[in-house]
Amino acid sequence: xxxxxxxxxxxxxxxxxxxSLGFTVSTxxxxxxxxxxxxxxxxxxxxxxxxxxxxxxxxxxxxxTASNCHNSEENYQKGYAEKDIDLFIVYCPxxxxxxxxxxxxxxKSAMSLRVEEPENGQTKGINMADEFRLIERFN
Numbered sequence: 001x002x003x004x005x006x007x008x009x010x011x012x013x014x015x016x017x018x019x020s021l022g023f024t025v026s027t028x029x030x031x032x033x034x035x036x037x038x039x040x041x042x043x044x045x046x047x048x049x050x051x052x053x054x055x056x057x058x059x060x061x062x063x064x065t066a067s068n069c070h071n072s073e074e075n076y077q078k079g080y081a082e083k084d085i086d087l088f089i090v091y092c093p094x095x096x097x098x099x100x101x102x103x104x105x106x107x108k109s110a111m112s113l114r115v116e117e118p119e120n121g122q123t124k125g126i127n128m129a130d131e132f133r134l135i136e137r138f139n
Contacts, residue, residue, distance in 0.1 A: 010091040034084035053092035059116025099132040
């Protein structure tokens, strides 16, 4: 699978999970929106950028919080602002978990969610994945 196929599979997985939780889900027409989907929890509409997480050896799920932009003249990363999206929803195929991260809580280029306790016992500055699980937040 190429990266577009992987991204589409993540979007489909997230959309299916949101529907199974009873949310109304909408997708934008075309590829020009900064968000991949919108869901409605009856109190708020959430603009969502879906990302595919990768489970690394160290027990960490990593994902990009910026998009790679390519045009005929240059390649660059473009971050997301609060006006663009409300949430990153991250699907990690290796552990089949889905995480929700507020855009204002995410660093500008990439983020890590720890699924295992650090071997050195560090707790400060660690994003524990369980605290970001979609099912916990929106169920």
